[in-house]
Amino acid sequence: MYSNIPHTPKTGHRRRARLILFCLLLGPAAASAGTLGEAIDSALDLEGQRARVGALRDERDAMHRQAASLVASDPGLRMKHLSDRLTTDEGAYDWEAVVELPLWMPGQRTARQAVAAALDERAATLDLFLRWEMAGRVRETVWNARLAQGRVDQAAQALANARALASTVDKRLAAGDLARVDALVAHQAVLDREAEYQAARMEAEEALARYRHLTGQAALPDDSEEAVSAADRLPPDQLSPEHPLMAEADSAVGVARRQRDQARSERTGHPLLSLGTTVIRDARGADQTTALQIELSIPFGLASQAAPTIAAAERIYTEQASERQRLLRQAEADLIAARLSRRGAGEALAIAEQRQRAAHEAFTLVRRAFELGEADLTTLLRAEDSAREASVALELRRLEQGRARARLNQALGVIPQ
Known part of the structure; x- marks a missing residue:
């Protein structure tokens, strides 16, 4: 949208102002801060992501109805009429009406029921995955806002x-x-x-506006400070079996596997049972004969004809299995990075505390010397700048501790309730 507009301080401030104004025009939101889980629910509702879960459940229900049907496919009506009107015109005719009913072969109905069950599991895991995915976005937005507010407090x-x-x-x-x-x-x-202070306040307002735009909530959640989940006790590179990302990937592989089994079970096609009647008259004035007609057509099920469908199902299954492995490796790497980041945040906090104590002790001494006329103003301002920077760094390191815990919980697959 802004690709052709050069970025300048003025355009940057205008963009921030537009974003803030847009969020103010969203209308009244919640009057008080809610929970992190409520913010995630609100964000999901605003983005309409849960419609994907509903679509999967509709597909599951349709598959259940199909598997419960008495016929394997759409029945049909076939009609035929023979007459000698345009030849000898002796009044002979032959009427035939047949209903064609596709039948289930052994294992075909069970295969479709298995697909329906896999779709049901996929819908449940997708619901958790979408919530976990949104939790990561909300967590980042919350902590960006909190860090920005921390800068405002220090600037004030x-x-x-x-x-x-x-x-x-x-x-x-x-x-x-x-x-x-x-x-x-x-x-x-x-x-x-x-x-x-004005620049920090503008950044904080922009960060809060982004949070409001994402969640529709007016204030940051009360419980954004998280304790590290008990799942952190697992080995460093091991994910919890209940991790939403892996559960969703497993269910996607399960659906692909069941669809592959369905393709294999239907390689022979469906037998066709035809039921109908035939009405025949040999000549004008002769009695007509009515007979019951029953036909059974059984397809050969040539491997060459079913091969493309089976190969396509096998390809989808292979792709889903490969994607699951890729996601597993990525999730393990993210978890390792989150644990290292949390440890690094703790070490940075310890250093920031030492720096803040030293800088403030120096500032206290210089200020006393200035009051006694033993130090000039430039030296005092320099010491004050050092103390201020140390205080800002300490406050941000403290806030980053909370963000590191939130990111670790996200990597562990923890979803706020």
Whole structure:
């Protein structure tokens, strides 16, 4: 949509403003924060993903009805009429009316019932998979919003500190302790912090707008802080058997396997039972004869004729089995990455805590020296910048701990309720 529009700060702000305005125009949403599970349900409803599950269940019901039918395919009506009107015209005729009924061969009805059962399992696993997939999107959106809000909080604190320092500088300027240039520097720092605060607030509003657009909920869920699931006790590269991704992949393979079995069972086609009557008259004025007609047509079931259908079913089964293996490898890699990311987030938090303590101790000492006239304003502002950056980094590392747990639960296949 924007491929031909160069990206500039102005266009970026306009896009954010349009997104925020769009979400505000969505209408009133929930007045209070709900749960993460409710947000996922709402997002699924907005995107209409559950219609896919309904379509699968409709297919299952149709397959059940077909397997329960007395005939294997559509019956037909065949009619035939013979007459000598255009030849000898002696009044002879022959009427024939036959109903053709395709019959089940042994195993064919059972094969279709098995397909219906596999479709039923696929519908159940697809429902869980869609919810798990949406859970990942909602989790990421929630934590993006929380991280953005964390930056806003830190920017607001930095702005308040800068204003307090500027007020102190103004007082010392009035007392003749500082030069006019120091006051200008202090007020410039206030303007810098205000710009950072406005940018952070715009990013937070955009992140919250994206969450509202995805879920239709007004506020972030109360339970976005997650504890790591008990499934994390499994070996590092082993997935839980109940993982929604693998359950859905297994059910897809199951459907393909049953459809392959169905294709093999129907390689001989369906016998055709024909029931009808024949009415014959040999000449005008003669009595007509009515007879019951029964025919049974049995197809040969040549392997060459059924081979393309069976091969196509075999190909689909092979593709689904290969896709399952690919998904398994990808899910295992994602789980390993999520565990490493969580460990890395813990180590980063420990470093951030040490850095924050050191930076704030240094800032406290420099501020005291500044108040005593032993340090200049530039040194104080430099120390304040270091302390502010350390505080922001610490707050973000703390929030990233929660995001790392959420991502690990997602990789483990945990779905919030």
